Amino acid sequence: MASVASVVKAFSFFSLRPHEPANLNPTMLWLSLHFPHLALEIYARALSDPALPLLVSDIQGGRQRVHARNRAAANAGVVPGMALGAAEALLTEHRVLPRDEAAEYAALERLAAWAGQFTSTVSLVPPQGLLLEIGGSLLLFGGLEALRTRLQEELRALGYRAAGGVAPVPLAALLLARAGHSTPVLEKAALPAVLGGFPLERLGLDEAAVAALRGMGLRQLAECLRLPRHGLARRLGPDVLAHLLRIVGELPDPRAAYVSPPEFRSRLVLPAEVDSTEALLFATRRLLLELTGYLRARGAGVSLMQLSLGHRGCPASRLELGLLTPTRDTNHLLMLLRTRLEPFTLPAPVDELVLETSQLTALPDENRMLFGEERTPQTQGDQLLDTLRARLGADAVHGCHVVADHRPERAWAHCAPGSAVDSPVPSVRRPLWLLDSPEPLEEVNGLPCRGGKLHLLGGPERIETGWWDEGVTRDYFVAEDRQHAKLWIFREHRNRRWFLHGFFG
């Protein structure tokens, strides 16, 4: 077998010069995140109320059993591995959720996309692990301890708990994380000492390999590494030996970097149906945090996103959100969704949330901005427009501009806010208030009245135009009523009727 020969050759190459670094960049440092509770957390993170007992069930040997449970269920005496029926007997109100390995994998992928904000190299180690190469980003995040604290806090905000391990080689970092060994190992030379005492079961080997090594009377990694490697390779196959050597960094261990998809989509199943806005926003916030991490990783902002609320037994409600300025500000997005959700009437309780985005736009990195996210009048103005539009609808928010038309009601028009161009100012006197449509005035002896006779102060101004569509022939006057309000009135030429058209407010 060619691979056997090449590994043996590689091995002999290294064994000749054991202290030579194995093709590793000396500044590389790997941080592994291990998510031991992923099966539970994909459900539990959607729930704001931790008091509801949750059970995740799987089928083993044809029997339903408890695969994972939350603290509320554990307090009632439920332990993993217990028959589901027995566990349910211990609980009154609770939820049983099927183990969903596909959803766990999807969650791990989204975590990888989110983790891209900390490093350019993230790789997936299913079912429960991630590897982050952090050698290059330590300085940026203010050192290992600062990075770890930040990861821990942000993961908690996402609803995940992770164990971390740090080592100069990926496999060692992974094993340290799984073992809950949180002291970072920074030197490759220290790896055999730290990991040497690990039992065979903790080395990430398959059961057959563990059994074979045990059959040889071995218990720990250190004992394996002391054996002549030629013989080990022959007896166990080259893969097992290569695995053992990768743990201590004697063989290169290239990892495929995860590449996040060009569009974001995240689905959250709510373990208990929800109909309160606050509970929905709690779950939505967790999705938004995933989204903004993903956006930071891609150096992008979002300008269009969609939240679907799934209901049992009726079609999903869809909320679409368009933004003027692309953003990745979690609080702003949450506030916009809040303004959309609050007046929204749910047709039925919600059992699933899906957040999707298209239209990503490049957005510069905040790290390059000295004082964090910039809040210029421009972005503040756009954020206000987004907020108002989200709640009131786009047709309730306008700007206005002057139109070159002699008909007063057509001498202006709505436009997008901020888009009006400076135009020539009319040289005639105009009122500050214009009525939506002219209001007929009472008449006494052909003279206009409004709570008494109107006193004409100025006019007439003949406006005669628009014969090509809606012809207008009017004589406009400035009038004052008895309470000193100044009005803008006109007499229609056609029927000699008087109308009120505006106020000199």
Next chain:
Amino acid sequence: MNTARPFFHTVPTGDDVLALPAPSAPAQHVPGLETLLQRPDVWRGRARTPQSGFVPTGHPALDEHLPGGGWPVGALTELFPVREGIGELALLMPALAMLSQGERWIAWIGAPHCPYAPALAAAGVRLTRLLLVQPRAARDRLWATEQALRSGACAAVLAWPDRPDERALRRLQLAAEEGGAIGFLFRPERAARNASPAALRLTLTPGDSELVVQVLKCRGGWSRGPVHLPRHHTETRPKSANEREREKSC
């Protein structure tokens, strides 16, 4: 022009009254003053002035009457016009024209009619800074006003809220402080009787070709007699060709 002026142009403002003289005398002459002022039960006039400045109204006679010499920024100003068409908007135009030269919005929320663009432009307001918001539901007017005041994106917010109670007004006042906006609330005259946290409250009544502005309340000052603003001053009137020429040459 029968503009009534106060007798004393040198009436000290509230600040001057309470300001301590410069400590030319040795400090032991006022023992314990600082300690006294630290006491929580001692109330000091003008202890809290959150507003960040004043914008001249553009009417010198009115500016003289207002404690800061203009519209208070970062605060609410309530206007109680007895009816529409008496020059209630024209009163604000000089300030709005000035504010519209900046980057921030001038928001109109729930206006009773269309603010007429040609007249606004003639008054010198840059239309590109106008933000017209017409919420369908009455309760959304209050919400939109608060958002606009708080956002920091509005230089001025003109709002016609639907019967706000004192709590709602307090929220708007806080929002204006936070966003540094001038909040002009247009309210029916009968609402003037109720208490309000607004920094400035003015009733507007028409006189014979004038607008009579009476200060009901102003933070950091006291109400004096009414101000009579001639109507042609407050009104937007097209500039004559002469005036325009003069402006161009300036």
